[in-house]
Amino acid sequence: MPRFLSSEWIAQAHTTAQASATLADATADVQITIQQNVTDTPRGDVHYVIRVDHGRVEIAEGVDDQATVSFTQDWETGVGMSNGSLSAQDAFTAGRLRVGGNIQAMMDVQQAFTELDDVFVELRLTTTY
Numbered sequence: 001m002p003r004f005l006s007s008e009w010i011a012q013a014h015t016t017a018q019a020s021a022t023l024a025d026a027t028a029d030v031q032i033t034i035q036q037n038v039t040d041t042p043r044g045d046v047h048y049v050i051r052v053d054h055g056r057v058e059i060a061e062g063v064d065d066q067a068t069v070s071f072t073q074d075w076e077t078g079v080g081m082s083n084g085s086l087s088a089q090d091a092f093t094a095g096r097l098r099v100g101g102n103i104q105a106m107m108d109v110q111q112a113f114t115e116l117d118d119v120f121v122e123l124r125l126t127t128t129y
Contacts (some may be wrong), residue, residue: 001128004082005038005046010061012123021120024055026112032105038078052109068114069101072081079129 002009017023034050049067051058073081077096080086090099099106 001126002123002125004079004129005041005048006043008060009127010048010059012121014059016120016123017059020057023057023116023119026114027052027057027109028055030054030109030112032068032069032109033064034106035064035070035101037070037072039072039074041075041078052112063066067101069099069103069106072098072100082124082127083129084124 002012030052031054032052034052036048036050038046046061047063048059048061049064051060051064073091073096077091080089081088081097083090086096088097092099
């Protein structure tokens with residue numbers, strides 16, 4: 001069972017995204033790069049990037065300074081959003097999720113990302129926190 005935000009977890013998220021025909025179909029018309037920053041984790045700050053390019057979805061550790069949009073949250077908020085006990089909207093409204101970059105670009109492709117919950121359900125169920 002991968003630990004949330006470990007290198008193993010990020011690699012599993014990438015493998016899951018690559019294997020999903022549903023996600024490929026949902027993002028066929030999408031091109032966006034999303035920077036995720038999670039602070040104060042047990043292994044320090046964790047940064048990973050989600051790159052979507054017309055049906056190809058890649059997830060990798062690291063920072064992309066040219067990302068279209070970025071999300072920054074602390075460990076507790078990241079865990080809550082990952083396990084479903086906290087919605088991104090509630091985290092944002094409470095000031096626990098900071099958003100940067102081209103927010104409109106993210107809103108324009110939001111519908112494509114509704115598939116994420118179904119695609120990553122198995123990873124969520126096997127993740128330890």
